[in-house]
Amino acid sequence: MNNEHIKQLGDAIKSVKSGEVKNFYFVACGGSMALLYPAHYIYDREIDIPAAIYSSNEFIHRAPKALGKGSVVILCSHSGNTPETVKAAEFARGKGAITIAFSNLVDSPLWKAAEYPIHYDWGQDADAAEENNGMLYRLIFGILEEVISNEKYGRALKNVDNLQKIYKYNKEATAEAADEFGKKYKREKLIYTLASGPNYGVAYSFTSCLLMEMLWINSNAIHAGEFFHGPFEITDYDVPFIVIKGLGETRPIDDRAHVFAEKFSEKVEVIDAATFNMEGIDEDLRGYFAPLVAGVILRQYADRIAEHTGHPLSVRRYMWKMEY
């Protein structure tokens, strides 16, 4: 981060003043929305101010009446060009809300639309602490530190600096499992994902962006608790599931879905945060950081399906190719 980026982040954090916030909205589309899920979860857990998450277009057309002065709207678009998210920022700002937007591209339309734009790094040489998830966590724990007195948030901010090391370690540790997964599942036409709590967003982005968008494999990110209220009836010996198991308070929900899936399907792949190396993340904060690590591991799983099927993750038939 250069000085300007540090200042952007600091300005955004300082814009949120204790006692003046009525509610938080997390607003984006697709993978960027999924990225905001853990932040929504952390705010639900840590602060007694209501928070909600919406897809940008739903947010604009739904136009929640609680949106206005005293609202803090946190948005994200990698390119900063997603029209719905740009409009959502303009809409929220017009209503008097504080708008904070993450974008890789400085001076993008989203950058200009939001009151507080924040740059994040991306690419081979980027440090994880300065990528999208790292910067988002800096913001959300930074705001918590500013408005609530609890030493834990300062520790969380320090933990962000260790993301790069953790990503690297866990990617290496799961490389072989990912390759086996790619080989075993390469002919599947449908793979379900299961998760809950802070990890639901990772299941959602793996389903929507990696399986459906990039690999053209049918999927549904089933909430592990909701599984038992309908969807579990499609379970059979040959129906594949990826179960993402988190740490902490929502883990019992994942455990229950995992036990059931294992019992009736022969194709269950588990991404279990209890097996992650989380050295450098404080024990009491690991549940919040687990989805970030799960996301990195799952990306590698998708890479290996791509490799074994010969269908690169970069292939699209509609996206970026036409007006829609």
Add this chain to the structure above:
Amino acid sequence: MNNEHIKQLGDAIKSVKSGEVKNFYFVACGGSMALLYPAHYIYDREIDIPAAIYSSNEFIHRAPKALGKGSVVILCSHSGNTPETVKAAEFARGKGAITIAFSNLVDSPLWKAAEYPIHYDWGQDADAAEENNGMLYRLIFGILEEVISNEKYGRALKNVDNLQKIYKYNKEATAEAADEFGKKYKREKLIYTLASGPNYGVAYSFTSCLLMEMLWINSNAIHAGEFFHGPFEITDYDVPFIVIKGLGETRPIDDRAHVFAEKFSEKVEVIDAATFNMEGIDEDLRGYFAPLVAGVILRQYADRIAEHTGHPLSVRRYMWKMEY
């Protein structure tokens, strides 16, 4: 409704006092949670108090910090026996929240757990105005009438009385289309649903409860706006979609998904609220009542798949048959 049921509803409405409410939570599992979606939508639109919806188990384990005195928690379980929802009511009540619970079964565990239980009718002879959706709308518009001065809510309450007539008319008007659908789609292994705004819940329950649970057909309720941020890449000439199109402010989101689906798939079924007979529902309130009608129509579609496949909607392999 007998006098006791009228009193229950009235007591629940009067428990919500203007100026004392901090936030609303809608909490249930599966189809009952889906039922609460339009209520969540209506509250987002009509009242400047934040509202959120959670699956019961997620709600309990997530334990939002904003839950407490000043929270109103609206729950539902048909049998009143869903353990997660019973626990959610106890949990919320223990935190000092007002708890209002719908159940068909009087004196069920949920009935006893909630401070304000409300009975709804069910079965062949029930009037739609006294079934789950009808009673829920009586409650939510009743509360709005109590805390906000707007003549529209009184009209909405009167409109509820016409649900039975509307259901009957629209069921009859779509009986043939439903049968054609059942015949045409009976060999499909996967059918996607698309919806947004107040209709997303109907897509969710059709996907989770009717297609996956009752018919063992794979599915995913894709938000019509999110469709373009990943999932739409699985669209192909032979991929079936049911597009639920609502009325009013979120209809442009549905339109866009519909146009795209029609362009690239030869298997698109549209449930379009603009074609519903909504006589007896005031023009400005039709968008809020449309999901209820769409639900009745979709149920008939599921009935006809069941008929053509010979797989009755009552068949289960896991639910009610074992511990899970």
